[in-house]
Amino acid sequence: MANPRALDKRRKSIKNIRKITRTMELIATARFKKAMDRAAAATDYTNRITQLVADLAKTGLEVSHPLLDPRDEPRNATMLLLTANRGLCGGFNGNLIRSGLRQWKELKESVSNCRLEIAGKRGIAGFRFRGHEPDEEFTHFHDRPAFAEVDVIAERYLQDYAAGRIDKLVVVYMKFETIARQSVAVETLLPLGSLAADDAEADAGGTSQYEFLPSPESILEEVVPTSFKVKLFKCFLDSAVSEQIARMTAMKSATENADELIKQLSMQYNRARQGRITSELMDLIGGVEALN
């Protein structure tokens, strides 16, 4: 028969773990809500930029920009992988590292000169363990990435792209689709090919009613880099939101699992205790019988 004291000890420690996972779940929920609000604000900004591009396109302006044209033979490519700084969030980091590795191999095969940049301690450690030393690492992004911080990185990419040091930028991150679904997404942010989607919308309207200061061309010149920056920022935000959701669900199931274990252990403990009492009684009764 199991030792009731040992069982009780285990139950106590599981109760403590449950407290921790439960708290982590609550914290993740609160952070998720905040991150979600920020993501919503960013969506507002992107919508307006899209609207602006659509209005620009109505002027009959040829939407062309060096950032939009794909380069014939990309020789220098950069892969940016966004992971979390902390673990205990289910398959979040694991999935990202796995997809990141696959993507990295593919990129290396097709492009001669590749740079690897990773945000998040988990990703850095994961890649290093597998023998890929990142060229650049960021660990200062937490659950609230600031635009100013992302702006620095985006600015560097833009400069590198303009100078021909980068021909292609691929971002691997956890895309937030709905609360129930997030998936690893691989997006090519440079060259920025997708402003074309906005052109289709533009056809619906007639001529533009807007006056442009200084000129549509100069505004377009500004809009394209801005739109790149916002896209990159959105990736960071999505990643932050997805991380919190992943942690929330992971901690929720951990708490449930702990509940289950506690129930089982309580039962075992009670049985063991009862068993011990019974056997003691039997002893006593046996002794009394013997005396008689």
Place this chain on the structure above:
Amino acid sequence: MAETTTTVGANQVRCTVVTPEETVVDSAAEFVALPLFDGELGVARNHAPMIGRLGFGELRLRTGNDVTRFYVNGGFVQVSDNEVSVLTNRATPAAKLDATALAEQAAKTLASRAAGEEELELRERQVNQLNAQLRLARKG
């Protein structure tokens, strides 16, 4: 785009300032002054539709005698149907600018070394931006 939540008076325009991080302002104002790339632009009711590029400087919202000031840095403005939407990377309320810290930073930037035309230009731009913030901080 979000629905109109703010009520706009008869002689007012609706002004929204959006940064990638948050919606900073969504309110009605009688007059909006914007720092365009080449100077200030005032927008009152029934302004012609326009899209413009912003520089850095002071964004002012006036309603009656109330003036709210912000420092904005770069971005775009779109005016249509008595709605002014400002898209900018950064919008800081003037009250939150710290004059002493800014003055220090401006002095430091000015004293820093810059070699080559590009760096000089960059430094000058930084100093100009800091000075613009400084002016605003002293006003607010």
